Amino acid sequence: MTAVHAAQPFTIETTDVDNAQVGVPYAFTFRANGSIALGGVDGGENWSLGGSAATLASYGLTLDAATGVLSGTPTRAVKGLLFGITADTPGGGQSDGAVYSITIVGLLDFDSGPLMGVDTSVEPGATDVEAAQFRMVAHGEDIEIKTLKFHGLGSGSDTFDISLVKLYRDSNANGRIDGGDPLLASGNYVVSEGFNPTITFSNIGYKITWDSNTPDTNGIADFLIGYDFKATVEPARTFRVAFESIDDIDWDGLTSGLGYKDGLGGGDQFSLNQSVVTNFIAETVGFKPPYRGPVLTVAGTVPLQPTLFVTNNGFLSDSQNALTESETTALEMIFYSDSGHTIILDEINIFDSGTGTAFTHIKKAQLYVDIDKNGVLTAVDGSSFASATFSGDKVTFSNLNISVQTPTGLATDPAAVHLLLTYTFENDVPIINPPLTFQAYIPSGTEISAHEQVTTNPASIVMPILYGNVLAIVDSPAVAGGTGDGPFPDSAVWYDNDTNGYVSQGDTILVLFDTNLASNSSATVDDLVFPVVGDNVGNGASISFPGGNRMIITLGASPILTIPGTFQNANKTAGSPSGINLKNSVPTIVSVNGKTAVAAQNNLDIDSATITSSSTASASQASSSGDTTTGDKVCLARRATANSEVLENLRLFRDLLLDSWFGRIATRFYYFLSNL
Known part of the structure; x- marks a missing residue:
């Protein structure tokens, strides 16, 4: 198709190019003024890299002379690589040239280590216990690992039972902490909202070296997480480390000067080249991340005091709009027991901390088993099995008789019991601005009653404060009285x-x-x-x-x-x-x-x-x-x-008169005349 060009001097209009990343397909289109072909399609120019073609090809990028598209999958990193490009109109009547700079950032692979440990028992007071092995691979340039964040799972207290958490470079890649493995960082778990202990290793500064001469066999580094247990840790407690989120890592490319937290940037609004990525390798179970280490169980006799753990998997409460007369998920709860006991859940007291009043504004509160374990009520979850009684802002579920048995003692155990609390609001909850709010929460383990199935001994409850979403009543369901969903x-x-x-x-x-x-x-x-x-x-x-x-x-x-x-x-x-x-x-x-x-x-x-x-x-x-x-x-x-009995009789006579059609017309005519 022949391009139609404007009368003004022919120029290349592209001002900047997008940056690229090693191993990630790249495509960028250059544009010139007047280069809109018939039918509105770009094209018609002849594009050339000239002497820059060989340089860009060495990085994995080539230019399509007919379309002006620079594309390829970059193979190595570079910072601020200058290259020239020219374009001329069909027949060579006009031409223009420009010089650009492109940066290519490297790529980091993250994966479970090849010698990740298996579930095992540990002794109280044990040190340098291998909690996990992870592997990182640099591609295209040397990469500096800056920050890594890990999450603690299990029935034990990561903050109180573990005296020190260590990050080692597994220099001999044997999956064991030994004398040749340098210590890169150490620290302790901290707990954020919910039962979600985390440890962040900052300012690690470890460089993974990549060699362009052997790009497929170098740049590999294995790492180990080590636990030092306190001697006071109780038997049967379980511990597990996990890398949960793609946001829990930060790294920089030492050639490109860009890193995982950066954006690639560029000048083409039509380009898809935007963000630096980390290549998280899918595990055999089909997900990426989290990556989890083995379950570590403290050896010893199972304690007589059974323990019931309650969590919401670190859920952070958010604001959510709700309607009157509608059922809305208010709180997610996960119950699991220590590995040695079956515990019967008897009673739960839940409180509401919003500006509304539970007793007045909540029509009913119900419990469901969260069968699909997604934290919200769905059709899969079936029918409710318990309804609450109210006392002010206190919501009580009694006589639950729910069996909790988790052999691994982990919240992630398939046998862990996932429950959902729902609120159904009254139809007369005032719709005001700001709206009335409702937030379910359990302040402490004293609001939960449970016992061991065999001995009937009361269970100890271990939990943080659990919060649900803040539910704001903003509207009523659409009703038949209006012709739409607005006020009527x-x-x-x-x-x-x-x-x-x-x-x-x-x-x-x-x-x-x-x-x-x-x-x-x-x-x-x-x-x-x-x-x-x-x-x-x-x-x-x-x-x-x-x-x-x-x-x-x-x-x-x-x-x-x-x-x-x-x-x-x-x-x-x-x-x-x-x-x-x-x-x-x-x-x-x-x-x-x-x-x-x-x-x-x-x-x-x-x-x-x-x-x-x-x-x-x-x-x-x-x-x-x-x-x-x-x-x-x-x-x-x-x-x-x-x-005024006379006046009252006259009014009664008027009422009788108004009951007839003729009387209403006569009265209306009288009122009309009286207003003249």
């Missing part, structure tokens, strides 16, 4: 503020929505619908939003509304009982969580408020819950006095 008008009440007995200027109509509205909501009369022919709210009527779920319409001059009677969709002729609604959606009326108001599925009847002499109510005084005394075919305004 739910009721309307007329207030005879001047107590003159008929609809007139200055009276108000209180419209209550199904949920609270944002304080900046606004509307005009044009946003309203009055289905009865001739109805209106008068000239100069206004609309305000005083807060909560309220919208107030203040009637203007000469309003026409028929309040007595009940509006019927089938009866919209002039003089029929009045109705009201919104016109479809109104973008200026929004709920506290930002949803646009919609019309109610059915037009609303405009009811009337009863006003007494002791309290002359108005729409602005009505509560956000809409708690007003209403009722059709009652006195439009009633002020009871001790000496």
Whole structure:
């Protein structure tokens, strides 16, 4: 396809090129002005690297002369390699050249060591116990290992039972800590939120050397994690080290000057070359990482005191929106026993620390077995097996009778019991801003009761504070009352503020929505619908939003509304009982969580408020819950006095008159004449 070029001088437009990484496929497209072929496809130029072609080829990159794509899989690292490129238009009429710089960073492989140990027993007080072997391989350049972070698993206390954790270079690659292995770093486990002890080796500074002459047989380095156990560690406790996350490593390429925490950068927005990667080698079980060492079990007689461990696998709580009347996962719990006992879980006390109140706002709390062990309630998890009782913000599950037996004494044991707590919220939880929140937590092991199956001895509970997500109640489920999922008008009440007995200027109509509205909501009369022919709210009527779920319409001059009677969709002729609604959606009326108001599925009847002499109510005084005394075919305004029996009889006569169609028309005509 022939390219169509602009009249301006032909130039290469690319300003920078993306950097690359050894072993990672690379592709970068150069662009020139006017190089949009017919149909909108780049092309038509002739591209050349000239004398730079051989240099780039030595790094594994070549240029396609027809497309201007530089591509390949780089084989070695380089920093700031300069190369020139030229492009000319078809036929050689115009040409341009440019010089660029490219950096290629090396690649690091991470894998379990070839001589990773097997599950074994250890003696209390043992030192330099091989907890794991790991292998790292540098490709394309020398690589400096800066930081490694490991996680402690098992029923033992990594922070209290292990006196020292050491990182060795396994210089003879035999999987054993011996005299020839240099110590690179040492430290102790620390515990973050949840049962998640970690140890971070920082500023390691170990260089893995790569030689371009033998690229496939060098750059290999094995490492060992060693444990020193305290003499006081209890028998049957288990320990295991794991490399859990791709973020738990940091390294730098010593030729390129880039590292794993860096981005590759570049100038082409269409390029996919963005980040430095580490090549985590998949294990035989089919996942990468975590990489885990063998289970180390402390030798000795199983203690008489059974121990139940509770964790959430280091889960860090987050904020999550929730709906009223909806069931939401509130807390994940994992139970496992020491290797020598079967423990029966009897009771769990869970507390809620949010701004809402569990007893008032939570309809029910239930427990499920997390069968798929993903930490959230799914269809796979089946039905709940326990419901709670409430006392304020305390949620109690009793008589559970759950058997916990984990032969390895690890949270990762298949026999560990995974439970989920769910909340189902009441339908009347207030929707406010900021929203009410609920967060389940277990403060300590004293809130859990369990016993050993055979001896019935009480079990010791070992656990951190467990926290669930912060659940914020932001909305109610979509209900049939609205034409969409936004707030909708739910009721309307007329207030005879001047107590003159008929609809007139200055009276108000209180419209209550199904949920609270944002304080900046606004509307005009044009946003309203009055289905009865001739109805209106008068000239100069206004609309305000005083807060909560309220919208107030203040009637203007000469309003026409028929309040007595009940509006019927089938009866919209002039003089029929009045109705009201919104016109479809109104973008200026929004709920506290930002949803646009919609019309109610059915037009609303405009009811009337009863006003007494002791309290002359108005729409602005009505509560956000809409708690007003209403009722059709009652006195439009009633002020009871001790000496007004005649007036009362006249009002009763008027009510009877209003029960007939003719009477309503006659009364409406009277009101019309009186306003002239």
